[in-house]
Amino acid sequence: MITEDRETFSDTVEEEHPVEACTKCTACNTVCPVARTTEIFRGPKFLGPESERYRDQHEATVTAGLDLCSGCKLCEVTCPSQVSIQEYIRRAQNKGAREKGRTLRDWLLGHTRLLSRFGSLTAPLANFGNRNPLFRLLMERVVGIHRRRPLTKYQWLTFESWFKRHRKNPPLPLGEGRLGARRSVAYFYGCWVDFNERRLGQQVVAVLERNGIEVIVPRQQCCGIPAVVNSNTDLARKYGVENVRRLSQLPAGVDIIASSTSCGLMLKHDYAHLLEIPGAEQVGSRVYDVCEYLWMLHEAGELDIEFQPVDTRVLYHAPCHLKSHGIGYPAMRLLRLIPGVRVEEVDEGCCGISGTYGVKVEKYDLSMKIGSRLFEAVKAAGSDSVLADCETCRMQVEHGAGSRSAHPIDILARAYGYR
Amino acid sequence: MPDTSTGVVVIGGGSTGAGVLRDLAMRGIDAILIEKGDLASGTTGRSHGLLHSGGRYCVNDLAAAIECVEEGRILRRIARTTVEDTGGYFVSVSEEDEAWEPRFVEGCRKAGITCERISVEEARRREPALSKQVRTVFWIPEDGHLDPFYLVVGNVESARRRGGQVRTYTEVIGFTRNGNRVSGVLTRDAMTGEETSIGCQAVINATGAWSGFVARLLDVEVKVVPVKGVMVILSRRLAHAAINRCHKPGDGDIVVPGLSVAILGTTAVKVPHPEVLPIEWDEVQMLIDEGAKMLDGVTTARAMRAYAGVRPLYDLGAEAEGREMSRNFAVIDHEERDGIAGFTSIVGGKVTTYRLMAERVTDLVARRLGVSTKSTTAEVPLNDREDELDQLRHRPAHLGVPKPHGEEVALQPLLCECELVRPQDVEPWMKDPAVRTLEDVRRRTRSGMGPCQAAICSYRLAGRLVTDRGVDGRTATRAMADFLETRWRGVRHVFWGSQLRQAQVTTGVHLELFNVDRQLTKYFPPPLAGEGQGGGVPAEAAEVEAVGQP
Numbered sequence: 001m002i003t004e005d006r007e008t009f010s011d012t013v014e015e016e017h018p019v020e021a022c023t024k025c026t027a028c029n030t031v032c033p034v035a036r037t038t039e040i041f042r043g044p045k046f047l048g049p050e051s052e053r054y055r056d057q058h059e060a061t062v063t064a065g066l067d068l069c070s071g072c073k074l075c076e077v078t079c080p081s082q083v084s085i086q087e088y089i090r091r092a093q094n095k096g097a098r099e100k101g102r103t104l105r106d107w108l109l110g111h112t113r114l115l116s117r118f119g120s121l122t123a124p125l126a127n128f129g130n131r132n133p134l135f136r137l138l139m140e141r142v143v144g145i146h147r148r149r150p151l152t153k154y155q156w157l158t159f160e161s162w163f164k165r166h167r168k169n170p171p172l173p174l175g176e177g178r179l180g181a182r183r184s185v186a187y188f189y190g191c192w193v194d195f196n197e198r199r200l201g202q203q204v205v206a207v208l209e210r211n212g213i214e215v216i217v218p219r220q221q222c223c224g225i226p227a228v229v230n231s232n233t234d235l236a237r238k239y240g241v242e243n244v245r246r247l248s249q250l251p252a253g254v255d256i257i258a259s260s261t262s263c264g265l266m267l268k269h270d271y272a273h274l275l276e277i278p279g280a281e282q283v284g285s286r287v288y289d290v291c292e293y294l295w296m297l298h299e300a301g302e303l304d305i306e307f308q309p310v311d312t313r314v315l316y317h318a319p320c321h322l323k324s325h326g327i328g329y330p331a332m333r334l335l336r337l338i339p340g341v342r343v344e345e346v347d348e349g350c351c352g353i354s355g356t357y358g359v360k361v362e363k364y365d366l367s368m369k370i371g372s373r374l375f376e377a378v379k380a381a382g383s384d385s386v387l388a389d390c391e392t393c394r395m396q397v398e399h400g401a402g403s404r405s406a407h408p409i410d411i412l413a414r415a416y417g418y419r
Numbered sequence: 420m421p422d423t424s425t426g427v428v429v430i431g432g433g434s435t436g437a438g439v440l441r442d443l444a445m446r447g448i449d450a451i452l453i454e455k456g457d458l459a460s461g462t463t464g465r466s467h468g469l470l471h472s473g474g475r476y477c478v479n480d481l482a483a484a485i486e487c488v489e490e491g492r493i494l495r496r497i498a499r500t501t502v503e504d505t506g507g508y509f510v511s512v513s514e515e516d517e518a519w520e521p522r523f524v525e526g527c528r529k530a531g532i533t534c535e536r537i538s539v540e541e542a543r544r545r546e547p548a549l550s551k552q553v554r555t556v557f558w559i560p561e562d563g564h565l566d567p568f569y570l571v572v573g574n575v576e577s578a579r580r581r582g583g584q585v586r587t588y589t590e591v592i593g594f595t596r597n598g599n600r601v602s603g604v605l606t607r608d609a610m611t612g613e614e615t616s617i618g619c620q621a622v623i624n625a626t627g628a629w630s631g632f633v634a635r636l637l638d639v640e641v642k643v644v645p646v647k648g649v650m651v652i653l654s655r656r657l658a659h660a661a662i663n664r665c666h667k668p669g670d671g672d673i674v675v676p677g678l679s680v681a682i683l684g685t686t687a688v689k690v691p692h693p694e695v696l697p698i699e700w701d702e703v704q705m706l707i708d709e710g711a712k713m714l715d716g717v718t719t720a721r722a723m724r725a726y727a728g729v730r731p732l733y734d735l736g737a738e739a740e741g742r743e744m745s746r747n748f749a750v751i752d753h754e755e756r757d758g759i760a761g762f763t764s765i766v767g768g769k770v771t772t773y774r775l776m777a778e779r780v781t782d783l784v785a786r787r788l789g790v791s792t793k794s795t796t797a798e799v800p801l802n803d804r805e806d807e808l809d810q811l812r813h814r815p816a817h818l819g820v821p822k823p824h825g826e827e828v829a830l831q832p833l834l835c836e837c838e839l840v841r842p843q844d845v846e847p848w849m850k851d852p853a854v855r856t857l858e859d860v861r862r863r864t865r866s867g868m869g870p871c872q873a874a875i876c877s878y879r880l881a882g883r884l885v886t887d888r889g890v891d892g893r894t895a896t897r898a899m900a901d902f903l904e905t906r907w908r909g910v911r912h913v914f915w916g917s918q919l920r921q922a923q924v925t926t927g928v929h930l931e932l933f934n935v936d937r938q939l940t941k942y943f944p945p946p947l948a949g950e951g952q953g954g955g956v957p958a959e960a961a962e963v964e965a966v967g968q969p
């Protein structure tokens with residue numbers, strides 16, 4: 001374990017009835033990207049603690065407006081009373097969906113892993129379809145996915161299969177890395193790395209192995225966040241139970257890392273608190289964001305800092321869910337260790353996509369409007385690329401600002417000479 | 420010559436007075452209701468709001484229980500939306516309670532109250548918050564919640580539509596007499612001090628716990644015993660239904676679901692004066708402890724405020740005290756009893772039976788006035804909350820999300836976010852001259868009754884005073900400060916946990932951000948010794964409102 005005395009997330013001031021801790025200070029509404037952008041949304045204070053007072057298990061849930069919440073969780077980060085605003089919204093949404101049923105689109109978007117597996121198996125065809133205007137028009141009409149939203153490119157070779165091959169033929173013999181394999185981590189790569197950006201996973205593995213860390217890739221299910229934000233915490237819980245069961249079986253002393261901030265947040269916090277999965281608290285206390293982990297390694301004096309200079313000027317966009325981790329911006333700190341890297345934070349708030357939110361036909365425009373401040377700032381800065389730890393943030397910045405984007409690990413891997 | 424003339428003057432703006440005004444108006448009798456504070460600012464507004472099935476009285480006070488059964492059914496019909504059909508549970512949590520059960524079941528049978536014993540498991544399925552101590556559960560489907568504010572306002576508005584008039588903040592200071600006959604009422608405006616006279620043929624004294632004071636102006640005695648009851652409000656409903664202890668009615672044995680809150684009740688302490696209602700810390704503590712025996716979460720829930728009301732128990736001469744006294748009512752015909760014609764008192768009773776009380780006293784007065792029309796108040800609905808305005812209140816959904824998304828139609832802002840009060844809910848009351856303070860607006864809209872206790876809505880309402888009533892900034896600031904002051908009086912009794920943190924936020928908003936105290940001392944310098952008030956609501960009026968419900 002990288003640290004012995006890691007505290008778990010404490011949730012609320014009044015653990016028993018946290019909804020009652022709300023003092024109506026309205027801080028949540030002032031940071032909510034949706035409430036700041038549109039007047040059709042009442043904001044987290046209303047949909048969370050205020051509406052919660054009126055919710056009753058005996059009565060049908062009122063769902064109006066709940067879908068407008070993008071799930072960025074900035075409200076919870078800001079709340080001085082630590083009210084679990086998101087939990088009320090998500091639970092109410094799930095109960096409403098149970099009562100009224102889910103749309104095909106929300107069902108599909110909730111089953112990201114299934115969708116991605118299908119996309120990956122039929123990669124060339126799926127990618128062609130996703131770029132075909134006629135098909136996209138059809139998709140918008142039938143399913144409700146906005147036709148201008150660029151969809152992810154699927155890869156036929158998954159990270160999982162790549163890693164199996166890699167395992168047989170590691171670049172460095174285990175235990176004989178520069179520092180020796182004194183640590184082991186389990187990598188929760190998530191659906192994105194598995195089906196869409198295998199390269200990021202390869203870079204994470206390379207960076208870790210370069211530092212003499214043995215990487216284990218346990219079998220895993222979707223983390224469940226797409227289901228959570230698509231009114232299906234029931235499904236998310238099913239996934240979560242499966243993940244917790246598998247991750248609990250890891251040998252003691254193995255830390256868990258995630259390269260997606262949202263997957264990481266699910267494992268760290270939401271499994272235990274939102275989904276109330278038994279044993280999730282123990283698993284969560286072992287989970288680190290990959291950059292957080294590397295920075296802790298550096299603090300322990302174990303990070304290889306003999307970087308090759310990388311001459312680049314990049315912007316860093318901090319994803320909302322990273323802010324929820326409460327770990328600062330470890331990626332920026334890491335990048336500053338690399339000679340030649342000039343990194344600047346673009347502090348313009350949420351990018352607006354929020355996972356599957358900005359994909360939906362009725363929310364696309366809103367999503368682009370939320371991100372417009374970020375896009376303007378990125379365009380004005382004229383840097384090489386925008387770094388963000390979250391995959392959908394990267395998609396949105398590429399789409400909205402027309403710039404290139406990458407995970408911070410990309411620069412780190414380059415500094416280690418990995419191509 | 421009196422300044423105004425009418426048929427009947429009704430004194431007292433609680434449920435009884437409002438019911439009498441409506442009954443008179445429906446029989447076509449001209450009437451004016453006068454009330455020294457606001458409507459429902461006395462006993463009615465400080466009740467716990469239980470619509471009695473009669474279960475609480477069926478053992479000790481069968482007559483009152485039978486009245487409750489009948490009246491409860493009538494109210495469900497005529498005040499459909501003022502009543503919430505919550506049902507109720509009578510639960511036993513100790514051996515003594517269990518010993519009471521046979522008497523309770525027998526009482527229910529005698530009074531005609533539907534009562535069904537259900538298993539504890541079934542009860543817990545319906546009410547997951549039921550405490551582990553619960554041993555036996557009786558389901559009483561006819562318990563309910565009665566919103567006392569809407570009830571009074573609904574009756575008065577119904578009367579107003581039929582020609583009845585209402586004057587709030589109007590105190591009786593004397594009567595004019597014509598020999599043995601009361602011929603008019605002298606009144607004083609509690610805020611401006613202006614005095615007026617109303618000529619009339621009859622006066623109905625419906626002032627409940629204050630009846631003795633009014634009667635004394637005519638040198639007659641009405642013996643009413645004011646018995647204080649303290650209640651604590653929790654910021655949300657812990658249970659869907661009313662929860663009663665199945666035992667001899669005692670302290671802290673009921674939890675009433677009051678719309679968005681839960682009310683823990685109550686105590687019974689004889690007090691010397693109906694306006695002297697101190698709330699002691701041990702009373703608050705006792706209510707919470709006792710409530711926790713019936714429901715889980717009472718101790719950890721957010722207590723929002725505490726308040727005290729006064730029961731107007733009529734001394735029938737029996738050697739009874741407090742709860743032992745009957746909750747029955749009596750019509751006192753002072754013409755017969757004291758030889759004073761044109762003066763009638765209605766005393767005792769309870770909110771649940773207000774309509775019957777009003778009918779009985781109006782029957783007598785109408786007969787004396789030679790009006791033979793029968794009362795129709797049991798048949799004609801109040802139309803109390805028939806408009807969508809009120810039906811929506813408890814369902815945030817209806818506050819509307821425009822569809823389809825993408826077309827940006829701004830949502831209507833809310834004035835009070837805790838209690839979901841919209842600008843149009845407040846608007847009509849801003850035009851009503853009977854509404855004088857922001858507390859009055861609160862009673863009619865629930866604005867300021869939520870967990871933040873007017874921290875936010877107070878300044879929005881003050882703004883509405885400026886835009887809708889054209890008052891100047893300083894008056895509005897004063898009104899806002901007075902409103903917060905009355906909220907504070909209830910909050911200070913539950914000063915711990917979230918409500919303490921809330922008070923800190925409220926202080927921050929009003930004293931630090933708005934600098935209200937400095938503004939007040941600038942506009943209203945403190946009076947020198949011997950001088951009059953600084954302004955705003957006179958201390959007397961403020962005192963009356965000191966402990967208003969929630």
